[in-house]
Every structure is written in C-alpha cells, then in structure tokens.
Amino acid sequence: MARPSVALPSPTDLAPRGRAIQLELADGATVTVNDDAYSDRIRCDHPVACAAEPLGRALIEAARQRHRGRVVLLARSGMRPGFEACGMTREATMPGFYDGREDCDVFGYAIEPGRGRLAEPAAVGEVDELIAKAQPARQRPTPPTERGATADAEGIATLIADTFQHYPTPTGNTAYVAEQIAGGIPFRVVRDGGDVVACASADLVRGACTAELTDCATRPDQRGRGLMQALLGDLMDDLRRLRYPTAFTLARASVAGVNLAFQRLGFVWRGQMTRSCRIGGGIEDMNVWSRAL
Numbered sequence: 028m029a030r031p032s033v034a035l036p037s038p039t040d041l042a043p044r045g046r047a048i049q050l051e052l053a054d055g056a057t058v059t060v061n062d063d064a065y066s067d068r069i070r071c072d073h074p075v076a077c078a079a080e081p082l083g084r085a086l087i088e089a090a091r092q093r094h095r096g097r098v099v100l101l102a103r104s105g106m107r108p109g110f111e112a113c114g115m116t117r118e119a120t121m122p123g124f125y126d127g128r129e130d131c132d133v134f135g136y137a138i139e140p141g142r143g144r145l146a147e148p149a150a151v152g153e154v155d156e157l158i159a160k161a162q163p164a165r166q167r168p169t170p171p172t173e174r175g176a177t178a179d180a181e182g183i184a185t186l187i188a189d190t191f192q193h194y195p196t197p198t199g200n201t202a203y204v205a206e207q208i209a210g211g212i213p214f215r216v217v218r219d220g221g222d223v224v225a226c227a228s229a230d231l232v233r234g235a236c237t238a239e240l241t242d243c244a245t246r247p248d249q250r251g252r253g254l255m256q257a258l259l260g261d262l263m264d265d266l267r268r269l270r271y272p273t274a275f276t277l278a279r280a281s282v283a284g285v286n287l288a289f290q291r292l293g294f295v296w297r298g299q300m301t302r303s304c305r306i307g308g309g310i311e312d313m314n315v316w317s318r319a320l
C-alpha cells in the first residue's frame with residue numbers, strides 16, 4: 028500500500044516531529060507511544076506497568092496500520108524475553124541506564140525490510156574501523172566552555188539550523204531552545220567573539236536519572252580542535268553535579284567526529300540502530316554509546 032506523504036518540518040520549525048498515541052494491549056493495559064512520522068517509525072520509551080509480549084505485538088501492529096517503516100523501543104532489560112518472542116532485534120544494551128541499577132535494551136523491528144539494513148554501509152564501515160583503532164584522547168589545552176543561558180538560545184538555534192538539513196527535534200528554533208534551557212536542560216556553548224561556534228546539550232531523562240548527550244554541532248571552520256570533547260566533558264560534570272550515574276548518546280553512525288569524540292571521553296559502543304532517525308541528510312543509522320559517570 029502507498030505510504031502517506033509527510034510534510035517535513037525544517038529544523039527551525041516548532042512543529043512536533045511526532046504525536047502521542049494510545050495503544051490498547053491484548054491484556055487490557057494501555058500504553059502511550061510516539062507515532063513519529065518524521066522518522067517514519069513508532070517509538071516507545073521506557074514502558075511501565077505492562078507486559079512485554081502484548082506490548083511488542085501492539086507496537087508492530089500499530090506500525091503496520093500506520094505504514095511506518097520501523098519500530099524502536101527502549102525498555103528495561105527484564106522485559107527482554109517478551110520482546111524477543113515478538114521477533115524484535117536487540118540492537119544495543121546500555122548498562123545501569125535506569126538509576127544506575129537496571130540495564131536498558133534498545134530494540135528494533137523492521138516493518139519495511141530495508142529498515143533492518145544499514146542505510147550507508149560504506150561510510151558506517153569506515154567509522155567502525157576508526158572506532159576499532161580506539162585511539163586515546165589527544166593531549167591539548169582544553170578549550171573553555173560556558174553553560175548556555177536563555178540569551179544564548181538564538182545562537183544555539185542558528186548553529187543547529189545551519190548545521191543540519193533535517194533534525195529530529197525543533198532545536199533550530201530559538202523559542203524551543205529558550206524553553207528547554209529555562210526548564211533546566213543543561214546546554215553548553217563555545218563562543219568566538221559574540222558567536223556560538225559549538226554547542227551540545229544533556230537532555231535529561233529525569234525518570235531514569237540519566238541524560239542523552241545531544242545537539243552536537245561545531246561550525247565547520249572550528250572542527251577537529253577538541254571543542255566537542257570539551258563541551259561533552261563539561262556536560263558530564265554538570266550531570267555529576269545532579270548526581271546522575273550514567274549518560275548516553277545516539278550518534279550518527281556515518282560521522283567520524285561525533286563517534287570519536289564520545290569514544291575519547293570513555294563512552295563505550297553499545298550497538299547500532301539501522302535506518303532509525305531522520306537527521307542530517309535523511310533517515311540514518313545511529314550508534315549507541317553510554318558510560319558510567
């Protein structure tokens with residue numbers, strides 16, 4: 028059946044990338060999940076108070092009904108057997124994700140067969156080879172970073188919008204970034220003159236006491252100088268001050284710099300999500316990294 032066409036918001040657009048839908052499971056439970064038309068998937072994060080197998084079946088059915096290409100699920104590892112019984116593929120496991128105590132599995136299920144294969148095998152393979160070399164961090168003076176304030180929202184949004192053709196959150200929108208900062212999400216920036224030339228944030232998963240390090244962008248003329256490693260290192264300290272025991276990231280698997288930056292900072296590669304997220308040029312493969320803080 029023909030896939031319904033989707034009007035894609037630009038990075039500066041405030042429009043939500045997905046919408047919450049409620050799934051009624053076969054055993055009577057109800058779970059709210061994200062119908063993510065932007066990345067053409069059904070996504071479920073950290074389900075509670077439901078059994079794994081009925082949830083897995085409902086997610087697959089919901090994706091089929093809505094013609095979404097893929098299911099993505101992040102859930103406690105204790106639920107693993109039920110999702111495996113549904114034929115889902117475990118793509119990664121992040122140790123201690125939930126309050127430093129319980130692991131989180133990342134599952135995928137390809138409704139459209141191509142979503143179970145890498146989008147860019149050659150580019151991802153080259154990055155995999157660089158990761159396998161596991162070079163230590165380069166010794167260089169650490170560039171100073173600053174905690175982003177609401178006054179930096181425009182500079183951050185401009186850098187994100189200039190960097191990414193597609194982006195899975197509205198971080199290219201100044202009002203959205205200002206709201207995130209005002210709501211306590213840590214952002215960090217490096218400035219050159221008045222301009223924000225590099226930024227990153229720690230998107231807090233408050234219910235699990237962990238955070239996704241994200242919104243990583245360095246202006247092209249400033250890349251390869253260690254700015255991203257400085258930003259991420261200081262965000263890790265911000266999270267330690269919040270007593271968060273772990274951090275993680277979902278990194279574009281075809282982009283060397285972001286994967287190497289996380290590896291240099293002691294993050295461990297936990298797995299790969301195939302054709303999962305619309306970012307950069309299209310729906311891309313994502314590497315999962317995490318570490319204890």
Ligand SMILES: CC(C)(COP(=O)(O)OP(=O)(O)OC[C@H]1O[C@@H](n2cnc3c(N)ncnc32)[C@H](O)[C@@H]1OP(=O)(O)O)[C@@H](O)C(=O)NCCC(=O)NCCS
Nearest residue numbers: 165244245250251252253254255256279283284285287288
């Ligand atoms: C990814 C990005 C944020 C990295 O920023 P950065 O400030 O250049 O990062 P850093 O300099 O701190 O670290 C990158 C590391 O990768 C290395 N690197 C980058 N490309 C490389 C390549 N092709 N081969 C080998 N090493 C490479 C750099 O030399 C550096 O390592 P070093 O510390 O040993 O010198 C930047 O390239 C960018 O904005 N890219 C576009 C946006 C993007 O894709 N963001 C990621 C979203 S998940």
